[in-house]
Amino acid sequence: MDDGGSIARLGLPPYLRSKLLACGYSSIADLHGASPLDLARDASISSDEALSVLRRIGATPAPIAGAKTAWDLMSFDRSRSRIGTGCSGLDRVFGGGVASKELTEICGAPGIGKTQLGMQLAINVQLPRSLGGLNGHAVYIDTEGSFMMERVLQMAQRSALVTPDQSVESLLSHIFYFRVFDSTEQIATINSLNKFLEEHKEVKLLVIDSVTFHFRQDFHDLALRARLLNSMAQKLMALAHHHELAVVLVNQVTTKGNGEIRPALGESWSHACTNRVILRWEGGKRQACMFKSPSLPPAKSSFSITTRGIGE
Amino acid sequence: MEVIRGRQRVTLGCAVLDQVLEGGFPCGAITELVGESTAAKTQLALQLLVTVQLPGSLGGSNGSAIYIHTEGYFPGRRLRQLASAFQSSRGLGFDPCDNVFVEAVGTIQELIALFDRLEQLFEMQREMPVRLLVIDSIAALFRSEFENNRAEMVVRAATLFQVSAKLKRLAHRYDVAVVVTNQVMDCMDGSSGIQIGNLAELVSSRRRVAPALGLAWGHCINIRIFLSRSQEFLEATAKRPKLDHQDVAEVSKSTKRELHVLFAPHLPYRSCEFVVNQSGIHGVLDDDRENA
Numbered sequence: 121m122d123d124g125g126s127i128a129r130l131g132l133p134p135y136l137r138s139k140l141l142a143c144g145y146s147s148i149a150d151l152h153g154a155s156p157l158d159l160a161r162d163a164s165i166s167s168d169e170a171l172s173v174l175r176r177i178g179a180t181p182a183p184i185a186g187a188k189t190a191w192d193l194m195s196f197d198r199s200r201s202r203i204g205t206g207c208s209g210l211d212r213v214f215g216g217g218v219a220s221k222e223l224t225e226i227c228g229a230p231g232i233g234k235t236q237l238g239m240q241l242a243i244n245v246q247l248p249r250s251l252g253g254l255n256g257h258a259v260y261i262d263t264e265g266s267f268m269m270e271r272v273l274q275m276a277q278r279s280a281l282v283t284p285d286q287s288v289e290s291l292l293s294h295i296f297y298f299r300v301f302d303s304t305e306q307i308a309t310i311n312s313l314n315k316f317l318e319e320h321k322e323v324k325l326l327v328i329d330s331v332t333f334h335f336r337q338d339f340h341d342l343a344l345r346a347r348l349l350n351s352m353a354q355k356l357m358a359l360a361h362h363h364e365l366a367v368v369l370v371n372q373v374t375t376k377g378n379g380e381i382r383p384a385l386g387e388s389w390s391h392a393c394t395n396r397v398i399l400r401w402e403g404g405k406r407q408a409c410m411f412k413s414p415s416l417p418p419a420k421s422s423f424s425i426t427t428r429g430i431g432e
Numbered sequence: 433m434e435v436i437r438g439r440q441r442v443t444l445g446c447a448v449l450d451q452v453l454e455g456g457f458p459c460g461a462i463t464e465l466v467g468e469s470t471a472a473k474t475q476l477a478l479q480l481l482v483t484v485q486l487p488g489s490l491g492g493s494n495g496s497a498i499y500i501h502t503e504g505y506f507p508g509r510r511l512r513q514l515a516s517a518f519q520s521s522r523g524l525g526f527d528p529c530d531n532v533f534v535e536a537v538g539t540i541q542e543l544i545a546l547f548d549r550l551e552q553l554f555e556m557q558r559e560m561p562v563r564l565l566v567i568d569s570i571a572a573l574f575r576s577e578f579e580n581n582r583a584e585m586v587v588r589a590a591t592l593f594q595v596s597a598k599l600k601r602l603a604h605r606y607d608v609a610v611v612v613t614n615q616v617m618d619c620m621d622g623s624s625g626i627q628i629g630n631l632a633e634l635v636s637s638r639r640r641v642a643p644a645l646g647l648a649w650g651h652c653i654n655i656r657i658f659l660s661r662s663q664e665f666l667e668a669t670a671k672r673p674k675l676d677h678q679d680v681a682e683v684s685k686s687t688k689r690e691l692h693v694l695f696a697p698h699l700p701y702r703s704c705e706f707v708v709n710q711s712g713i714h715g716v717l718d719d720d721r722e723n724a
Contacts, residue, residue: 136665228648229626230628230629230650230656231628231656231694241505263602265460265461265604266461267656268698269436270439274698297434298433299434302597302601333593333651336648337590337591337593337594338594374648379625379626380626386464400627401626404526
């Protein structure tokens with residue numbers, strides 16, 4: 121493996137070289153241990169381009185699933201900060217799992233599985249890294265009353281089977297649950313999170329389900345609503361970075377004139393989230409489609425919801 | 433921060449139906465019963481007014497109930513019939529009609545004003561706290577008050593969210609199951625629009641239908657239960673003893689009624705046939721179909 125010197129030695133096209141330099145990769149040593157996806161995201165290049173860079177230094181990046189050698193596993197572990205969903209197709213849509221330090225929006229019609237996914241992530245974040253978790257805890261802000269303990273318990277059974285030291289009770293106890301009943305409470309709770317997260321440093325996931333519900337009533341002044349939502353998004357982004365959290369925002373959908381669905385909360389909200397995934401029914405199966413991401417191509421995958429949770 | 437706790441359920445008074453719902457309709461949430469006008473939504477709602485009062489030993493919530501009707505008609509006689517049937521079959525020492533509070537509203541404003549008065553009722557009831565709030569139907573209130581243009585639909589959606597938020601706050605604060613009935617509309621052009629819930633198509637009386645009040649209202653409820661009906665034509669053979677014992681085919685009509693879980697955070701898709709008779713609504717175990 122090529123070990124020394126600046127990246128100028130690699131013979132990369134100038135635009136690639138300058139993008140790598142711009143985000144801090146100036147020597148070949150810097151590139152060691154970078155996963156293709158993290159590199160793609162940091163440098164704002166495509167995953168193919170990232171792969172080609174890494175191959176030039178002799179690293180053969182392992183695919184996310186099925187890493188074989190100890191070196192592969194170690195670098196995969198160190199560089200990955202994503203939470204697995206329990207479905208490999210869904211993970212692929214999210215670029216390997218739901219990313220830390222980013223805002224990811226999940227929108228869809230009632231009953232498609234947004235809350236199911238939120239609850240599943242709140243369990244999965246607690247798993248060890250080798251199983252797609254971050255060994256972390258979760259904060260769940262419930263604005264609609266859809267979070268049901270009975271269902272979380274049922275999902276936790278599957279995880280408890282594979283992690284004997286994490287019982288169902290323990291998994292449940294590490295989901296910090298907040299119930300809010302109007303937009304004022306929602307904003308106040310988010311404002312109080314910084315302090316909460318300082319006191320609970322194990323929290324690695326924040327789910328807000330849904331961010332939308334309380335903002336679809338009483339807001340005759342849409343400009344005000346847009347300002348409040350933007351300010352909320354900025355605070356969430358700051359929390360995501362400062363506390364190294366994955367932030368998942370559940371959103372609702374509305375119909376366009378032609379009967380198709382689109383995310384709720386309007387045009388200004390569309391800039392708030394780093395990644396946007398839409399869940400919908402297609403041909404009798406549930407589908408997830410990533411339609412906005414800084415580094416990932418639009419990807420689609422089917423998934424299912426079983427008694428054990430999110431599955432293939 | 434709150435402790436995550438399980439929710440009390442309001443039993444439907446039938447072991448088969450309760451199993452489909454894993455116990456009954458949850459407190460702290462809004463369950464919608466949607467179906468065409470003769471689908472038995474009000475029948476089921478009336479039954480809940482009684483079953484919520486059952487003592488814990490009989491699977492009930494030992495609670496009282498509020499019934500808000502919006503179409504100017506309170507089915508008092510049927511409630512008395514159901515109350516009497518449950519009183520005798522379960523050996524209740526009281527008349528369930530005594531613990532049902534009935535209110536009539538004609539407009540959305542009246543409904544919202546009523547919520548404030550209801551809080552007082554929730555606070556007062558101690559021996560048999562209110563565990564069930566029924567609104568029958570939500571559709572009637574909203575369909576008459578808004579015109580069918582884009583601007584009005586936006587206002588209608590905002591009002592739906594406002595009503596839902598108030599209901600959810602009451603439901604959570606006082607641990608009450610909110611059950612709301614909704615009507616259906618026929619689907620235009622044979623298309624069901626976007627799929628909402630587990631079934632791509634909702635069919636009742638051979639028509640494709642969709643719940644009223646749109647996608648917005650779908651986002652306002654936690655659980656959607658679809659009650660369908662269809663006419664079945666059964667051929668049966670019958671012996672006619674008076675004649676020459678020849679088998680004769682007879683065609684009889686019967687109504688097949690089904691309950692479907694369209695969406696619920698804690699339930700997979702399930703459906704169950706049920707019948708309605710004098711003593712109430714009863715689920716039917718079908719040996720040929722998996723009910724799990």
